[in-house]
Amino acid sequence: MVTTVIPQSFLSRWWTYFEERFPPFQHGISVGIFTISALCFSARIRDDMAPPGALASAVAFATTFFFFLQLRIADEFKDCEEDSRWRPYRPVPRGLVTLRSLAVLGAGTGFVQLILVPLYQPRLIILLILVWAYFGLMSAEFFVREWLKARPVIYMGTHMVIIPLITLYVTAYDWMRLGGTPPRGLWWFVAMTYFNFSVIEIGRKLRSPQDEEKGVETYSVLWGPKGAVLAWLGGIVVTGLFALASAWQIGFVVPVAAVAGVCLMAAVVISRRFLREQKPGGGKIFELASALWTLLIFLALGPIPLLESMLRRGAL
Numbered sequence: 001m002v003t004t005v006i007p008q009s010f011l012s013r014w015w016t017y018f019e020e021r022f023p024p025f026q027h028g029i030s031v032g033i034f035t036i037s038a039l040c041f042s043a044r045i046r047d048d049m050a051p052p053g054a055l056a057s058a059v060a061f062a063t064t065f066f067f068f069l070q071l072r073i074a075d076e077f078k079d080c081e082e083d084s085r086w087r088p089y090r091p092v093p094r095g096l097v098t099l100r101s102l103a104v105l106g107a108g109t110g111f112v113q114l115i116l117v118p119l120y121q122p123r124l125i126i127l128l129i130l131v132w133a134y135f136g137l138m139s140a141e142f143f144v145r146e147w148l149k150a151r152p153v154i155y156m157g158t159h160m161v162i163i164p165l166i167t168l169y170v171t172a173y174d175w176m177r178l179g180g181t182p183p184r185g186l187w188w189f190v191a192m193t194y195f196n197f198s199v200i201e202i203g204r205k206l207r208s209p210q211d212e213e214k215g216v217e218t219y220s221v222l223w224g225p226k227g228a229v230l231a232w233l234g235g236i237v238v239t240g241l242f243a244l245a246s247a248w249q250i251g252f253v254v255p256v257a258a259v260a261g262v263c264l265m266a267a268v269v270i271s272r273r274f275l276r277e278q279k280p281g282g283g284k285i286f287e288l289a290s291a292l293w294t295l296l297i298f299l300a301l302g303p304i305p306l307l308e309s310m311l312r313r314g315a316l
Helices: 008-021 024-045 054-078 080-086 099-120 124-139 145-149 152-159 162-178 186-203 224-249 253-277 284-301 303-312
Strands: none
Touching: 024 054, 024 162, 024 186, 024 284, 024 303, 054 080, 054 099, 054 124, 054 162, 099 124, 124 162, 145 152, 162 186, 186 224, 186 284, 224 253, 224 284, 253 284, 284 303
C-alpha cells in the first residue's frame, strides 16, 4: 500500500494563514453561538420546545462556517492590489498562499455545502443559492467598485446585507423542517443581526492615531476617532433596539434590556476613555467589546430564553 505524505511545509503554510486571517477556533465559537442563537430563537418564537436536532445543527453550523470563510477568501481577492502595495506582510502578498489555492479552497467549501444541505432539507438549496447569488454580487462589488469605494457608508451597508440572508438561511433549519414559512416576528431578529455585525465591522476598524497604517482606510481615518466612536455607539444603540423588539416577540424583554443596558454603559465608558487617552493599541478594546456584546446579545435572545421556557414548562 502506498502512503501519501503531505509535506509539513504545506500544512504549516495553511495553518499560519488561518491563524493570521481566519482563526478556526475563534471563528468556530462565534459561528457556533450565532447558529445556536438563530435556531433557538426561531424555535422559541414558534413556541416549540424541541429545537432542531444534532444533524440539522451540525449542517447549519458547518455550512455557515463555510459562508464566513468564503467571505474572507473573497476579501483576499478584492484587497490583493492594495495589500501588495500597503500591506506586504499579509499572507498573499508575501507568498505564503496563492489566490489560486484560495480559489480552490473556496470552491471546495461550496461543493461541500451543496452536498451537505440536501442531507437535511433539499428545499434549503433555494436559500443557499440566494446567499451565493448575493455573495457573487458582493465579490464583483455590484459592478460599481470605484463608486462604492468612494462611499464607505454605502459600501458597508450594501455588503452587510449578506448577514440577514445568512441568518434567514440558518433559521430555516428550524422552520423549514415543518414545511412552513418564516414565523411572524422572526424578521426583527434577522434585522438585528444586520446592525450587530455592523458593530463588529466598525469595531475592528477603529484605531488610535498612532496605530493607523498608510493606505488602510479604517473608520477612525474616514470619520476621525470621535466620529468612528459615535458610529460604533450608534450601532450598539440601534442593535439594542432591534434586540428588544426581538425579545418582545418571545416575552423576554426584561433580561435582554438588562444585558443591553449594562453593555451600553460599559461601551460609553470604553469610548470616553479611548477618546481621552488614545494610547497605542487602544483601539483593540473596540474589537473585544464588539465580540463580547455580540456574544451576550445572541445568548440572551437564543439559548437562554428557550432554556428558561423549557424549564418553566417542565420540558427538561
